[in-house]
Amino acid sequence: MSGKAAPVTACRACGGALGAVFCDLGTQPVANSYVPLERAEAPEPRFPLRAVVCRGCRLVQLDTVVDAEGIFSDYAYFSSASASWLDHAERFCTAMTRRLDLGARSFVVEVASNDGYLLKNFVGAGIPCLGIEPAANVAAMARAAGVPTETRFFGEAYAHELVARRGDADLVAANNVLAHVPAVNDFVAGLSVLAGPRGVISIEAPHLVRMVDGAQFDTIYHEHYAYWSLLAMEAVLGRHGLRVFDVERLPTHGGSLRVLASAADRAPSGTLAAVRAEEVARGLAHDAFYEGFETRVQATLRDFRAWLWQARTAGRRIGAYGAAAKGNTFLNAAGVGAADILAVADRSPAKQGRLLPGSHIPVVTPEALLALAPDDILVLPWNIGAEIAGQLRAAGFAGRILTAVPAMRELAG
Template structure:
């Protein structure tokens, strides 16, 4: 683990504003035998740099400890994301791809949910350091390299496959600890007319929704258009379009190119920058105020669950998500409040949640068990979950959320 007293973008002081306590790795689910062993934890603290305007983790876990051969998240489990990436691939093919010979490169391609769709339009290669999800993509016939994306790999790709007309990453830019190296890699790999597209959880949505559970070990950075514009400009790149997205609880998709490219910067970029300034995303005090609201949210959620449990109600967690790991550990919610967590990912079933050691059971158990309440730990999939679990609500079950505030829905 690397201690980071200064901003990893600018090298200037980083001002701590939020401490979520000692936290396990969000996706490090445990076997029963591992429950008796020491569990790795790290201080989950967040800071803001007044020079780069970047919000970032202060202590960072080594990426090799997070993205490995037993990575727990498979993108293809969500129908919503399947539709989302199909729409992205179609839009890219219709408007932005310009040479069927030049490759498209996806960083963090996971199990190939987007890569497969891009491969229908141009030579496509995925970069995925987590071996198990990369193997799932290869089993679909996709071309995937299991390495971290950095300038050396970018140079090799360009030499072997040609300059890229598109580099794309979905919910991956925030996972890269050295964003200056990422920008240098883009400069190496992109064709003169090439573009890059990244979509990640959006800082403004995190602040306005009080979505502090977006902050965990894999998310090293939390982006605004302001901060990304400064980052890319320092490397001869610029953002020419931005697009707000509903996925992951509120994301921002940015489209970029070389600074000297002929593509015009669209008015939406300056509109979004102006909105961010109105909300104070360039000011430290905004984040200090956010931290106080987070502390109030923790107290309200714990009180709600505790009171329900004291009244004899049975509560289960729904979806063993990374966000859930943060909420459960920060708020002190363990087996004393949640009987279990149900999840539809086979690799998590039969294991125990990081830090809290709540058992993770198959989704079928939830249907048969019928608890009184289900606390949705993947709140960004709330609509999808509620549509799927109509039998639960028809039988009198209720869902609980903590975003934007603790509530029974």
């Protein structure tokens, strides 16, 4: 991965002044840069991991940007690894097909389409579609699965090129990608071009309100350049002629919003009004909402370190599950290393046989982790904790299964 990084001196959305620090997690390696065994002794690039608040549009964003091409050109995240996420994608496709009356004469585009996890549903329904995925290794998997995919970074110029070739899209899905975009105005301008005057844009993003409520600091990492409220999202969409007309609250990623927008004038939904009202009531336009988050983060880390010390003092063998980016943020913020945790299990072959960035905990198969006979397993991707706990119990694990965010707790499994 590239070692290029640059400080941010103004809001990347509105150009306004950056204000208070929301959360400072020190310097960390890039969360999805898994370390090959042969490079275990080589120094890892580390960059400041600090989120601040724009004084103008209130977008929470990192104040250091790590080169996106270095992060995403060869990526280790595969959406199809989670059964619950595949179910979520299938439900989305079914709902949007009905709502927008999509069919054989329609055109659906997903930006940041990963391994085809979502678009394969449209392929199966005979609805013309195209994936746009910057990571060459991931895009190749999508094409192998029969999902038409172009390996490109998305922006306004590419959107004009695509419209010239294929025409406007009826649906543009940009789900769980907005956080990953450093040049957000170029990206949103591209969405507007691609959807044209009548198409619908669907954006899913973790909701900043739920992030604050759940002390979800481990979703802060270099691949996530920004953390979105409806307030900030409506501002950047409106700058490019897009009007939000509906919002859906989702349980995914600890609490997300699905935002539907279009250049066309559509009647706003009641849920949109409700989410707007919630953010006003919570004070997202004012400094007080953003204060105190880091204090809660440090309390979570202290509690985890105390639990870890007690468990290790008692001679308990501790494993982890899920080599997720959020887990890497958490482990590095907590100062955990390979001496503390036996190994972390992950179903992704792209991660197995490597070391976690920073902590250098080895990544193994789930079967290999269970063979190490841990007493406790810490689930790092807490957002799918119930799914993982069920898998571990089905595989015969009888020990404690725990998560640490926002506080230590056992999962039933």
